[in-house]
Amino acid sequence: MDDRNMDTSSSPSFDVSHDHPKSIIHIDIDCFYAQVEMLKNPELRSQPLGIQQKNIVVTSNYEARKFGVTKCMLVTDALKVCPNLKLVNGEDLHDYRAASNKIFLLLQSWKCPVEKLGMDENFIDVTNLVQEKLKTNMDNITIPGHLYSEPSIDCPCGCHIRLKIASQIANEMRKRIYDDLGLTTCAGISHNKLLAKLICPLHKPNDQTTIYPEHGSSFMSTLPSVRTIPSIGTKTTEALISHKIISVRDLQEVPLDVIKEYFSSDMAVRLKNLSMGEDNTPVRQSGRPQSIGLEDSFKTVSVKSEVEEKFTALLQRLLILVGEDGRIPVSLRVTLRKKDVKRLSSHRESRQCQISSSLFTINSGSVSVTEGGQQKLMSIIMRLFNKLIDLTKPFHLTLVGLAFTKFQERMTGRGSIVNYLMNDLSVQSVLNITNDCDTSASSMDYSAASPSSSTTTDLSDAEVEPSPKKPKKVTWIAKRRCLSREDVASPSKLKVGELRLNSRELEKVSELRLNSRDKSLTPRASPARDMSETSDNLRDIAEGGVCDDCPSYVDKDVFNALPEEMKNELKAMWKNSSNSEMPRASTRNMNKSKPNTLLKYFVPQK
Template sequence: MLRHPEYEGKPLGVQQKSIVVTSNYLAREYGIKKCMSVQEALRLCPELVLVNGEDLTSYRLYSTKVFEILQQFTPLVERLGFDDYFLEIKSVEKQLKSQNDSEFDMNNLHTDEELKESDSKIFGPSDEECPCDCHTRLMIGAKIAAGIRNRIYEELHLTCSAGIAHNKLLAKLAGSLNKPNQQTLVFPCSGPMLLSAIGSISKIPGVGQKTMELLLSNNIKTVDDVRKIPLENLELKIGVDLARRLKDNAEGIDETVVKPSGKKQSIGLEDGFKSVSLVAEVESRLGALLRRLTELAMEDGRIPIAMRITVRKHDMNKPTSGKRETRQCALPKHLLPSTKTGMYDHNKMLILAMKLFHRIVDVSKPFHLTLLGVAFTKFEERSYGRSSITSFLRKQVAVHSVLDISSEEGIAEVNLGSPMSINQDSNDSSDQSATNLMNTSASSLSCSPISKLSNVASSQNIEDDLQNEVEPLPKKTKLEVWLSGRRESPSNEMAGLRLSPSSPMQVSPSVDTAVFKTLPIERRDVTRSWPTTSKPKPNNILKYFIANK
């Protein structure tokens, strides 16, 4: 909608191939669902406007911007896809409370104007006494959420919904209740009721199609089904781990912690299509993907260590559910981005990608693919200073690189002449220009993957060749394993105590001071009441399920 203000007020869908992957809420009023076919969507809403969303660049950009805003409130931000986040705000709440304690009466939280403007709801009863001060603290959490949502709207003009709760499960479920552009608070005592309200177990985060099939085969469908069956019984049917987790979840219990998301662990691109049956077209498409991928890798700034390619083979039985096969190998040092130019050698990258491809697909037999993908995994920080450890490692790479090139003469020269990559990518327009580039560079290339393959095939042993050039990844040292394992569960409390360079003197430096001040506790309007409690309601259970009635 931000990209196409001209469609304001119209039902709008985002199309990828023949799928409407998502839509605005106006379109949803017509019954359009996520991942519905274009056909069906247009049948429900003939005036539906569709925009192509196969290129995720702008979504990735906005996702990063949202993430950066969230990180100004707390470093404890866990990313769930492009538009979904968990924030651990215990330390923010504590600081907010202590900072305002002397001048502030917590009872006024019930009556806050900012919360009213943020379309705050409460799921379940809010008038119960709680031995702990969880009610007060969660109300502060709701204020923080309202402040965050305001910031996101002011800076990005994005609306969003939020759920506020004492654990991730309830927060996620609550966030789904009142959409769009609203937020929902659920107190711990209302957890079981919320879980009852969702009904199907498939709504529990982490329970997808496969788990649901397993449960259904045991006649378990609803949260109440899980509650009824004894734990020992359930463990035998679906395994101890899943059984225990679902038993907890059914009561609104979830002890998993917010795991701060660091840098990406992989950067990849995929393209799906009806069918590709020619090696030349595979090469063309992988080349196009690789060129875009190296751009993304340059933006990231780190050096990729390994390459993985993904293939989905056509499956006559289930057209869409064809499983993916992947092959992965270390990037030989000689095709890391050159230390001098910082550029990738696309030709050699493509040769390596085609080698991986041939490890999946036996091209001596007919094949047809419906998806190709390529990704970089495992990254190393790029060095700057001359004395840094990574700089040292890079220099070693540079030395090896010379040696490797010399051992690579088989692909350094050889022929042109091979009749490949004469395909005209008429199918989808997305990589048209990239394809043209590909053909240009291929003709100036001294070698093609196909000619290379025939070299390999004529040598005695393909396995030998792969041994030499499709290197296994270096194993982690014991120290590295230990280091990566031990940072597994420092509590978030501890993480919140890390010193921030910008405000070293602060008591709780995890909260940015400037940002913090954008979250004023309103002390006026003391007579206002919490939205859902503004009118006294009969003690009718229906009210707990109908928002703000």
């Protein structure tokens, strides 16, 4: 135990009436990159080790830190303070990502929400797990590791006992990570994410610290800079410092009304609460990353061929990460950092576009690029580059980046089940309705409709995946076949007059027309009589359970296959038509447009 009884007389008083129901654990991996390298090569454990990216030592093991090697130190400076420093190139993040995913999966085995923060930090909300353990006999609970300060009184909400249980769970998690993965960790335990994260590194390495809610404000007052609060960024820090608010204690003591003079009301309240150690941010369960990207920084590049080489190297590494992720990318982003010689500063610009899923294939859960797919991706990358850079003028780049920013979980290419279902949907309907345009749907080359088969068309506005309600192929066919009439969004929106029954119905319609023509040649034939006979047939159909006596122009099998609601609608329409007074048939009446009803799909159109 670490009994750090601190003077809280100058700190804001603690309101014991507040409830503190949450139990949050923050776990941080000790010198993460260095530990991964030491697991790969155990000989490095006894040597001062630094992980190098470009000319920076991004992290080091604790042997190197004894000599004064610090995070993000220049390699030249690190070698000065530690000449025996062993440097390992850490620009390839593959092994680090793999280790991070293993830790995340292991923590999920506790069935609690886990939120990743970078590759080496995780928040775990163990509130429900603590409540379950409270149901058992939990007498004489001890706190593993350290306690920030002993409480003077017990909080009436019962948070002390809950945080004691949470500290035991944290100890179990850390032990499991070490036993299964060989990695040491530190942990912070509190009632919110802010205090859990900030208290975590207090006793590094390979240890843990618990802090009670009543000590939150006193602990925050010891932080030297407002920048140490995770939610406060660089610009906010600069704004606070410009108004003589430097330390967290300064932020605690300044009146809220004064802060509101410089920030919005909500922001001012937020800053004040953070300075007191108050934070109600929930632990959000992390899913798969929304984007996978890589960047390469350098002093300056001013030649297009060199930029293309760097993009090629980034793309090769990025495709490895995508292959392990198992999802199909459908959007690509290119990022450049330009150096402005006049302003002696740099700024980033990016451009992205959608890409075809047919450039990738899935085998055994792993995604790989198709033959020629990488070349197509490079063409897209360089096209985006050309949109960002005016090659007629000199340019200076200090960074290039690539990222896949959107993913889909399943294939939708030509050989996919989704594509099969879309084709099936596009050619089937209740009546097999087809269009009377000359071009046949069966003779169409569907690949022409898909942007995946084109390497010259800009894919920025291409659809990623057709909606089941509006299949892309159906849309394209409808537009090609009825271009001379009207562009339509789907076959359901085609004019009824442009639709025809299939060949089976057409034969019956032709037979009906021939019979009608023969009757018209007979002197005794009467249109009114024909309509009366038809009405009788319709009445019989409406009164029957099934269409046993369908009119000659109605296919019985098709009618019987319809849903009951549609059958009833047809029966009702036929019944109404039989009861109403039928007008005398004439050429003029036949040429008039009929109302857009379901009956029109069963009646021949002229």
